[in-house]
Amino acid sequence: MLLAEVARVSREVAETSARSGKTALLAELFSSAPPAEAGLVISYLSGRLPQGRPGIGWRALAREVEPAAEPTLTVTAVDAAVTEYAALAGAGSQAGRRRVLDALLGAATAPEQRFLRSLLSGEVRQGALDAVALEGVAAAAAVPAAELRRAVMLDGSLARVAAAVLADGAAALRGVTLRVGQPVQPMLANTAKSVAQALAALGPCAVEEKLDGIRVQVHRDGDDVRVYTRSLDDITGRLPEVAELARTFPGERFILDGEVIGQAPDGRPVSFQEVASRVGSRIDVEAARRALPVVPYFFDVLASGDEVLLDLPVRERYAALAALVPEDSRVRRLVVEDPGEQAAAAEEFWAETLRRGHEGVMAKGLDSTYAAGRRGKHWLKVKPVHTLDLVVLAVEWGHGRRTGLLSNLHLGARAADGTFAMLGKTFKGLTDEMLRWQTERLRELAVEDDGFTVRVRPELVVEIAYDGLQRSPRYPAGVALRFARVLRHRPDKRADEADTVETVLGEG
Numbered sequence: 029m030l031l032a033e034v035a036r037v038s039r040e041v042a043e044t045s046a047r048s049g050k051t052a053l054l055a056e057l058f059s060s061a062p063p064a065e066a067g068l069v070i071s072y073l074s075g076r077l078p079q080g081r082p083g084i085g086w087r088a089l090a091r092e093v094e095p096a097a098e099p100t101l102t103v104t105a106v107d108a109a110v111t112e113y114a115a116l117a118g119a120g121s122q123a124g125r126r127r128v129l130d131a132l133l134g135a136a137t138a139p140e141q142r143f144l145r146s147l148l149s150g151e152v153r154q155g156a157l158d159a160v161a162l163e164g165v166a167a168a169a170a171v172p173a174a175e176l177r178r179a180v181m182l183d184g185s186l187a188r189v190a191a192a193v194l195a196d197g198a199a200a201l202r203g204v205t206l207r208v209g210q211p212v213q214p215m216l217a218n219t220a221k222s223v224a225q226a227l228a229a230l231g232p233c234a235v236e237e238k239l240d241g242i243r244v245q246v247h248r249d250g251d252d253v254r255v256y257t258r259s260l261d262d263i264t265g266r267l268p269e270v271a272e273l274a275r276t277f278p279g280e281r282f283i284l285d286g287e288v289i290g291q292a293p294d295g296r297p298v299s300f301q302e303v304a305s306r307v308g309s310r311i312d313v314e315a316a317r318r319a320l321p322v323v324p325y326f327f328d329v330l331a332s333g334d335e336v337l338l339d340l341p342v343r344e345r346y347a348a349l350a351a352l353v354p355e356d357s358r359v360r361r362l363v364v365e366d367p368g369e370q371a372a373a374a375e376e377f378w379a380e381t382l383r384r385g386h387e388g389v390m391a392k393g394l395d396s397t398y399a400a401g402r403r404g405k406h407w408l409k410v411k412p413v414h415t416l417d418l419v420v421l422a423v424e425w426g427h428g429r430r431t432g433l434l435s436n437l438h439l440g441a442r443a444a445d446g447t448f449a450m451l452g453k454t455f456k457g458l459t460d461e462m463l464r465w466q467t468e469r470l471r472e473l474a475v476e477d478d479g480f481t482v483r484v485r486p487e488l489v490v491e492i493a494y495d496g497l498q499r500s501p502r503y504p505a506g507v508a509l510r511f512a513r514v515l516r517h518r519p520d521k522r523a524d525e526a527d528t529v530e531t532v533l534g535e536g
């Protein structure tokens with residue numbers, strides 16, 4: 029498929045406001061795309077490169093290159109050029125990279141060059157487009173969108189499932205099931221303001237400890253155990269103790285959902301930052317393990333033996349979990365069959381959880397199924413402080429002790445039109461290590477630097493604690509955060525998963 033087609037549809041989709049109109053445009057595009065190229069087309073439309081970030085700086089992209097007169101460039105050719113570019117690394121690769129980039133831009137017409145520049149710089153990140161793209165693929169392949177969505181959750185990749193369904197139609201969907209060894213997108217939670225509010229919303233539920241560590245999905249098939257993150261990366265090698273423990277469980281084949289934390293000798297959890305840096309270290313895993321052993325606690329089971337359990341209610345999944353995982357490796361929980369009768373017990377469980385040093389609780393409807401990849405209303409998290417996931421829009425160079433470091437973050441929430449509304453600035457809560465890390469990361473995202481403020485591509489998500497909102501005519505949403513402080517960087521979250529202005533206003 030010609031890149032010109034993708035660039036045209038991308039522009040038309042951005043200019044169309046009705047969702048049905050966007051879906052129709054995409055359905056037409058996918059009907060004419062060779063199935064083998066459908067995955068690339070979807071990636072490019074949503075602003076993603078299969079190669080990740082090949083590190084093309086904005087200066088290199090800004091160079092003028094004479095455009096081609098006629099469109100001849102295919103998406104496959106673009107993909108090959110990006111792969112070639114990404115493979116050239118290290119000293120002496122500059123000239124080669126420049127040659128590859130110039131050849132690519134030179135093969136593109138002027139509108140294709142515009143599309144390529146924003147694609148390669150990462151400036152158009154239309155994450156929200158995945159949902160519409162899915163509907164477009166469903167329409168082009170004449171399959172129900174709900175069935176396609178489920179298949180994508182199970183498979184983990186819209187691009188892969190789209191290619192299969194466009195080639196083979198509905199039959200391809202039947203082939204997609206949950207398989208041990210193939211990670212599935214985890215179920216996510218919504219927020220409740222208090223335990224009472226969670227009980228009122230859910231009715232009969234399980235109230236569980238919410239541990240503040242790293243989400244893990246553990247797949248075991250005999251002696252082969254794999255550990256995946258929330259974003260489905262394989263981190264088995266970095267967490268040998270998790271695999272060792274899973275091998276001691278009675279079942280031979282299963283998929284478990286849980287959280288890994290670090291514990292001090294007295295059993296209290298260590299900070300999330302310590303666990304994250306332990307899990308992040310790949311070099312000497314054994315030394316890292318000796319310095320901070322980690323422990324998984326499991327709260328769900330998605331498959332056991334040959335049975336897929338996703339569609340069973342929490343009560344039955346928990347019974348299956350208890351048959352596989354010993355009690356001291358499960359998260360602590362309180363079953364609340366009667367929220368009226370057990371309100372005080374639930375409050376006591378919450379207070380006890382906080383005393384034990386955990387982050388809060390997670391309440392789960394006892395009759396709810398496992399909604400893979402969804403932020404369902406059947407899981408509600410309750411935490412004592414207000415937190416938001418916001419996107420860094422710009423950052424100011426530090427002064428004094430922070431000279432040379434990017435410090436004061438400009439924070440934005442997602443607005444309804446796909447842009448970001450700034451809600452405030454903060455440099456509070458940043459440790460020296462966090463400052464070093466964000467300086468490096470934000471330099472990669474830089475689009476413009478006036479020597480004082482660096483404007484960045486809106487990609488880095490940070491978790492912010494704040495004390496409330498105050499009215500502020502200076503900011504676009506009319507409010508600003510009070511006493512915002514950074515809790516942590518969230519490189520594992522995409523900007524389109526950050527909180528919306530609507531949520532922020534609702535929280536206030």
Ligand SMILES: Nc1ncnc2c1ncn2[C@@H]1O[C@H](COP(=O)(O)OP(=O)(O)OP(=O)(O)O)[C@@H](O)[C@H]1O
Binds near residue numbers: 217240242409
């Ligand atoms: N008992 C539990 N049940 C489910 N999730 C738990 C539990 N304990 C800890 N967690 C963790 O809590 C996460 C959801 O809470 P929270 O929203 O604070 O996390 P997050 O990483 O910001 O993700 P998101 O906001 O996308 O859900 C889960 O992804 C999981 O890692």
